[in-house]
Amino acid sequence: MLKINDYEPIVGPQVLEELRLLAGQLSKKRVLHVNSTAVGGGVAEILSRMVPLLNELGVETRWDVIKGGEDFYAVTKKIHNALHGHKQTFEAKDYDVFLEVQEKNLKEMSLDEDIVFIHDPQPVGLVKRKHSLQNKWLWRCHVDVSTPDTNVWHFLRTFVEQYDKSVFSAPIFSQVLSIPQALICPSIDPLSEKNREMPQEEIDVILARLSIPTDKPLVTQVSRFDRLKDPLGVIKAFEQAQKYVEARLLLVGGTADDDPEGAQVLAEVKEAAGKNPDIIILLLPPTSHIEINAIQRASTVILQKSLREGFGLTITEALWKGKPVIAGAVGGIPLQITHKYSGILTHSIEGTSYWLKQLLQEPAFGKKLGENGREHVRQNFLLTRHLREYLLLFLSLYHKGDVVNL
Numbered sequence: 001m002l003k004i005n006d007y008e009p010i011v012g013p014q015v016l017e018e019l020r021l022l023a024g025q026l027s028k029k030r031v032l033h034v035n036s037t038a039v040g041g042g043v044a045e046i047l048s049r050m051v052p053l054l055n056e057l058g059v060e061t062r063w064d065v066i067k068g069g070e071d072f073y074a075v076t077k078k079i080h081n082a083l084h085g086h087k088q089t090f091e092a093k094d095y096d097v098f099l100e101v102q103e104k105n106l107k108e109m110s111l112d113e114d115i116v117f118i119h120d121p122q123p124v125g126l127v128k129r130k131h132s133l134q135n136k137w138l139w140r141c142h143v144d145v146s147t148p149d150t151n152v153w154h155f156l157r158t159f160v161e162q163y164d165k166s167v168f169s170a171p172i173f174s175q176v177l178s179i180p181q182a183l184i185c186p187s188i189d190p191l192s193e194k195n196r197e198m199p200q201e202e203i204d205v206i207l208a209r210l211s212i213p214t215d216k217p218l219v220t221q222v223s224r225f226d227r228l229k230d231p232l233g234v235i236k237a238f239e240q241a242q243k244y245v246e247a248r249l250l251l252v253g254g255t256a257d258d259d260p261e262g263a264q265v266l267a268e269v270k271e272a273a274g275k276n277p278d279i280i281i282l283l284l285p286p287t288s289h290i291e292i293n294a295i296q297r298a299s300t301v302i303l304q305k306s307l308r309e310g311f312g313l314t315i316t317e318a319l320w321k322g323k324p325v326i327a328g329a330v331g332g333i334p335l336q337i338t339h340k341y342s343g344i345l346t347h348s349i350e351g352t353s354y355w356l357k358q359l360l361q362e363p364a365f366g367k368k369l370g371e372n373g374r375e376h377v378r379q380n381f382l383l384t385r386h387l388r389e390y391l392l393l394f395l396s397l398y399h400k401g402d403v404v405n406l
Contacts, residue, residue, distance in 0.1 A: 002191050004056055010190055011384045019384065022391040023057035029394065031061040032113035036076065036122035039216065040254060040286035041224070042186060042313040043142055049189040049383055050390070051173050059391070064109060066123040068101040076122045077261055081157070082149035082310040083121070084228060085291055095155065102126060111135075124159045131162075136397040140167040143184070143310040145175055145333040164397055169311045169332050182393050185335065186311045187386035188320060188377070194289035195320055198297055206294035216248045217300035218361055222292055222314045225253040225265040230305045230328070233349050235272045235279065237305065240353035245360040248278045252295055254286050275379050296321050301359050301366065305352055309333055316381045318344065319373030324366035326355050336381070340371040 008016055035043045047063050068076075069091055075094045082088040089259065102125030111129045117127060117138045128396040132138045139160050145153065145168075153175065160177060161164060168174040169180045174181055188195055207214060219238060223229040238249040251269060252264075273279040282385065284291055296302060302318035302325045309331030316336060318325050327333045329345035337343035344355045359366045 001052060002189075004053055006191055007382075007384050010378070015384050015388070019057060019387055019391065022388065022395065023054075023059050025389065026394055028112040029057045029059065029115060031059060031115045031117060031394065032111065033061070033063045033117045033119065034066060034109075034111075034123045034126065035063075035119035036073075038351065042311070044286075045194075045313070046186060046383075046386070047119075049192060052386060053383070053387060054390075057387075059394075062113075066101070066105050066126070067108070068105075068122070069095045071349070072101045072122075079121050079152055080143065081228070082152040083143055083145045083156075085147040085149070086122045086228075086308075088149065088152075090152070099125065102128070114158075115397065117133050117324055118163075121156055124156055128161055128164045134158075137163045137396075138165055138167060139391070140171065142169065144173045144308055146172050148175070153281055165393070167393065170335055173310070173332070182385070182389075182396075184389045184393065185332070185381060186313055186316075187381050187383045188316045189383040190315060190320060192289060194293050195317055196293065198293055203294045203298050206291055207298055209311075210282065210291060210295075211249065212250065212282075212295070212298070214298065216246050217276070217299055218250055218295075219247050219301045219303060219356060219360075220250045220252060220295055220299040221303040221305065222252045222296065222317075223304065224305075225262045225269060227261070227265055228306060228308045230307050231265065231269045233307075233352070234303055234305045235269070237349045237352035237356060238279070239276070240349070240361070241356040242278065244357050247300070247360055248280065250280045250281045250282060250295065250299070252284060252292065254284050254288070274351040292317075293321075295322060299323060300328060300363075301356060302357070303352070304328065304333070305349075306330055306333065307344070315343075315376055319370070320377045322367075322370035324359050324369040327374065336376065336396065337373070338376075341369070342376050343369055 004016055033047050037044050050086055051061050051063045075097050078088045092385045108127055112133055115136045119140045120142055127137055133201060161179055163179055165178055167184050169185050221234050270281055274283060296318050302323045304312055304315050305329040306328045311332035315325055325343040327337060329347055337345055339345045346352045
């Protein structure tokens with residue numbers, strides 16, 4: 001188990017001293033995080049790293065997961081898509097299912113910690129307990145709600161505005177609310193199995209085990225099989241570039257407990273790939289952190305051709321490894337990539353194909369992009385910065401005034 005002192009060589013002693021100072025002001029407070037899945041997706045990954053460190057710093061913290069069946073996750077997937085602005089059809093029974101699951105979990109969950117930190121829409125209705133417990137409640141939105149379906153957002157807002165404060169990843173993601181808002185970007189753990197340094201010998205062993213050939217430059221997209229990640233567009237862009245350059249495309253994906261569409265999208269991706277021998281589709285379980293690390297480090301170019309995106313931690317991970325990244329100019333991606341400085345931003349299949357060809361033909365340019373991207377991550381998107389801002393957020397609950405930017 002990693003300890004807070006292990007981060008000192010990366011961030012320096014002053015950062016760790018400040019974390020201890022802030023945590024000391026919260027030593028008598030208990031914190032509960034609640035989200036929708038224990039594995040799969042960026043939220044679970046962040047919490048799995050953050051909760052142990054908060055406890056080590058002396059802030060008693062636990063993590064619980066809302067429980068729901070297939071019908072519930074089908075509804076919350078529609079809510080997710082609708083918040084991203086994609087037209088969805090809702091029936092009255094959908095909202096009934098959502099509310100029934102909130103009530104069921106309210107009866108089964110203990111929510112009496114001093115600070116209850118709810119993540120994303122799935123457990124948003126648990127705030128009903130706030131009024132009887134008189135504790136502090138935070139709602140963290142990890143998705144882009146800048147252009148949501150108005151009816152769905154109105155439904156959720158009735159819950160959100162019962163919280164003490166809300167948290168978004170960037171100003172462009174948020175909506176006007178009657179409660180204070182904090183702006184806190186997600187982060188990666190540089191010492192996790194997915195991001196730690198890895199010798200070439202270990203990379204080679206893992207690639208051989210996964211039957212990934214290395215005779216051609218590897219172009220990789222790592223993401224759930226989700227239409228908003230546009231894996232079909234990735235295939236089209238790659239096949240256009242393939243007319244000019246030698247490369248192999250690797251689509252690495254998995255599923256999450258709260259995403260019922262994954263299997264259907266995976267089938268569509270396999271059909272689109274057809275019999276192209278230079279397209280590899282690799283389905284990995286959500287715990288394949290070492291494998292993802294090795295694949296990203298072995299790749300020449302990383303893609304993230306999202307159509308909508310909350311923040312995009314797979315981009316942060318790739319930049320941390322010094323890799324050139326081509327990504328859709330949507331959501332939180334432009335916060336991480338300055339075009340032609342720390343990566344490439346694109347708006348179309350044709351643009352993605354063009355820059356893929358350029359980076360494969362100009363490795364020195366790609367190397368410079370990767371170097372700049374890694375330094376940007378080191379300064380802005382590591383777990384220690386995230387911890388600091390959460391500790392400040394917790395402290396702000398006991399002081400008057402809005403939190404505009406941490």
